[in-house]
Amino acid sequence: MKSLGSIRRDFAPWNDPNAKPYIQFDNVTKKFGDFTAVNNLSLTIFEREFFALLGASGCGKSTLLRMLAGFEEPTAGRILLDGQDLRGIPPYRRPVNMMFQSYALFPHMTVENNIAFGLKQDGMPKPEIAARVAEMLRLVKLEQFAKRKPHQLSGGQRQRVALARSVAKRPKVLLLDEPLGALDKKLREETQFELMDLQQNLGLTFVVVTHDQEEAMTMADRIAIIDKGEVMQVATPAEVYEAPGSRFVAGFVGNVNMFEGKIARGEAGVASIDAGNGITIRTENAGNAAAGAAVTFAIRPEKIKVSSTKPAGAVNAIEGEVYDIAYLGDMTVYHVRLDDGQVVRASTMNAARITEDPLSWNDRAWVSFRPDAGVVLTR
Amino acid sequence: MNVTWSRFNITSIVLGFAFLYLPIVLLIVFSFNESKLVTVWGGFSTKWYVSLFHNQGLMDATWVTARVGVISATVATVLGTLAALTLTRYTRFRGRVLFSGMVFAPLVMPEVITGLSLLLLFVAVGLDRGFLTVTLAHITLTMCFVAVVVQSRLITFDRSLEEAAMDLGAPPVKTFFQITLPVIMPAIVSGWMLAFTLSLDDLVIASFTSGPGATTLPMKIYSQVRLGVTPEINAACTILIAVVAIGVIIASLANKRREVQRQRDEQAAQRG
Numbered sequence: 001m002k003s004l005g006s007i008r009r010d011f012a013p014w015n016d017p018n019a020k021p022y023i024q025f026d027n028v029t030k031k032f033g034d035f036t037a038v039n040n041l042s043l044t045i046f047e048r049e050f051f052a053l054l055g056a057s058g059c060g061k062s063t064l065l066r067m068l069a070g071f072e073e074p075t076a077g078r079i080l081l082d083g084q085d086l087r088g089i090p091p092y093r094r095p096v097n098m099m100f101q102s103y104a105l106f107p108h109m110t111v112e113n114n115i116a117f118g119l120k121q122d123g124m125p126k127p128e129i130a131a132r133v134a135e136m137l138r139l140v141k142l143e144q145f146a147k148r149k150p151h152q153l154s155g156g157q158r159q160r161v162a163l164a165r166s167v168a169k170r171p172k173v174l175l176l177d178e179p180l181g182a183l184d185k186k187l188r189e190e191t192q193f194e195l196m197d198l199q200q201n202l203g204l205t206f207v208v209v210t211h212d213q214e215e216a217m218t219m220a221d222r223i224a225i226i227d228k229g230e231v232m233q234v235a236t237p238a239e240v241y242e243a244p245g246s247r248f249v250a251g252f253v254g255n256v257n258m259f260e261g262k263i264a265r266g267e268a269g270v271a272s273i274d275a276g277n278g279i280t281i282r283t284e285n286a287g288n289a290a291a292g293a294a295v296t297f298a299i300r301p302e303k304i305k306v307s308s309t310k311p312a313g314a315v316n317a318i319e320g321e322v323y324d325i326a327y328l329g330d331m332t333v334y335h336v337r338l339d340d341g342q343v344v345r346a347s348t349m350n351a352a353r354i355t356e357d358p359l360s361w362n363d364r365a366w367v368s369f370r371p372d373a374g375v376v377l378t379r
Numbered sequence: 380m381n382v383t384w385s386r387f388n389i390t391s392i393v394l395g396f397a398f399l400y401l402p403i404v405l406l407i408v409f410s411f412n413e414s415k416l417v418t419v420w421g422g423f424s425t426k427w428y429v430s431l432f433h434n435q436g437l438m439d440a441t442w443v444t445a446r447v448g449v450i451s452a453t454v455a456t457v458l459g460t461l462a463a464l465t466l467t468r469y470t471r472f473r474g475r476v477l478f479s480g481m482v483f484a485p486l487v488m489p490e491v492i493t494g495l496s497l498l499l500l501f502v503a504v505g506l507d508r509g510f511l512t513v514t515l516a517h518i519t520l521t522m523c524f525v526a527v528v529v530q531s532r533l534i535t536f537d538r539s540l541e542e543a544a545m546d547l548g549a550p551p552v553k554t555f556f557q558i559t560l561p562v563i564m565p566a567i568v569s570g571w572m573l574a575f576t577l578s579l580d581d582l583v584i585a586s587f588t589s590g591p592g593a594t595t596l597p598m599k600i601y602s603q604v605r606l607g608v609t610p611e612i613n614a615a616c617t618i619l620i621a622v623v624a625i626g627v628i629i630a631s632l633a634n635k636r637r638e639v640q641r642q643r644d645e646q647a648a649q650r651g
Contacts, residue, residue: 091542091546092545092549100543108561165543
């Protein structure tokens with residue numbers, strides 16, 4: 001069976017027309033004065049989904065989260081949670097909890113009191129609170145830190161306290177605002193997997209806001225790419241990467257090479273794109289773009305092969321000159337300047353320790369790729 | 380660090396400290412003077428301290444000052460904290476600039492003017508001058524100082540703490556008392572101490588607004604000095620200085636210990 005990207009788990013309610021949406025943004029607009037932070041946005045999130053809102057800072061993704069938590073009210077449109085309109089419900093009566101970017105731990109309370117705070121607000125009996133707090137501490141492996149104050153903890157430990165506090169009330173939805181932003185790279189990678197396990201084990205719906213595409217790709221079932229208050233694309237990580245819906249998405253997620261051109265003619269499922277300067281690209285992925293239409297051909301660096309001679313039988317092969325080489329250990333990135341001046345980025349996995357066909361700066365080289373390797377974008 | 384104690388440095392330090400502390404040292408030394416003459420040294424004695432406690436007028440004034448100080452500082456702290464909250468939280472209400480200007484104007488207002496205008500007000504509304512009026516006047520005087528201290532803390536207050544509390548189910552009022560207030564408490568306490576100190580040493584406004592039976596300690600001292608400085612006054616002032624100095628030292632020691640403890644904790648946390 002062939003599949004786009006890799007499948008992590010058998011969970012795809014968004015493909016099921018009968019699945020009931022859990023969180024619905026319904027034509028939501030949010031304005032701050034003259035500034036439109038969120039512009040007529042609609043979005044559907046399903047129960048038990050790990051959903052990521054990905055975008056550059058200031059794109060409106062945090063505003064979406066804050067509207068869901070109840071700190072902001074939409075200027076227009078409505079937000080539904082499990083069928084209930086959230087308008088007018090204050091944050092302290094919403095069945096959602098949030099983990100803040102700054103963690104927002106109460107500095108005058110111990111770790112266990114921080115975690116117990118939400119439970120006390122619900123008037124839960126004391127023995128139950130103690131049991132739940134102990135369970136949460138075990139969950140985030142901070143049992144021996146229960147009596148400490150937040151300033152006596154390291155950054156990673158604080159992050160876990162914040163997490164424990166926000167899941168202690170078993171909210172229907174957990175909102176995470178840049179949850180790993182303040183951690184260093186190594187800790188961030190570990191914590192990503194911990195978060196995924198936690199979400200699986202507790203069976204909660206997670207909505208995470210991030211500007212880090214790697215983070216979103218690693219953790220999320222689906223990613224919404226937000227730009228200027230609008231949704232650019234909602235799709236699984238693999239779809240976002242391998243089948244981006246627009247030039248913006250292709251350029252925003254990962255590295256990409258783009259060729260502007262016109263569809264020349266189609267033949268038996270293969271279209272030719274005239275990219276100018278004598279470059280013709282043959283692709284199987286032109287969809288139903290009409291002949292003569294202006295399109296962008298986008299191809300990821302790892303799908304381009306670099307060789308010193310023209311590969312025999314290659315459908316697409318363009319000649320150029322090696323301009324830059326970055327050796328990263330696990331892979332090598334080549335920048336090849338084509339004869340028309342465009343620089344193509346190609347990356348090769350260093351699967352073997354010894355390279356058969358070594359290339360160096362200023363060598364003549366061929367970049368080649370298969371007809372199904374790239375995508376044709378019309379937007 | 381290379382520090383050279385040049386003659387110039389030593390001279391400037393000696394001069395500077397002399398300028399600041401010589402009058403106070405003199406006052407303390409002469410409070411232990413045996414002689415009744417303030418400027419003539421007649422041997423060591425603590426008799427003026429004893430006679431001080433038998434001076435009913437001074438003791439009454441001290442009691443009045445303490446009560447005025449505690450009440451006015453407490454009320455001013457509540458009002459000043461509310462003003463600071465309003466000024467930092469509601470940044471867009473109509474007349475905010477005017478309001479903030481008016482809250483802080485008494486900081487730079489000559490005390491004579493504050494005192495005189497309060498006197499006129501009390502006369503106009505027919506309030507008899509006494510304990511109540513001087514307390515009200517001190518509230519007016521010290522409120523803005525509290526507001527400044529609390530506001531500077533609130534500006535750096537992380538609002539997400541309050542949002543987190545509300546997100547976890549605490550309504551706004553509960554959030555204020557359980558989160559906001561404890562976090563800004565150190566600033567409120569220092570605002571209170573500042574207000575209390577200001578009330579303690581105020582002479583000008585108290586002279587305008589106080590009446591018979593509500594003479595504060597500074598007023599009492601001042602009126603006695605006009606009849607000639609007695610070593611008794613020196614003793615009273617020395618006690619005042621001691622009280623203030625002990626308070627300041629305790630506060631700074633406590634602060635320093637907390638800071639050291641905090642650093643140690645943070646280092647422990649870093650290690651794991």
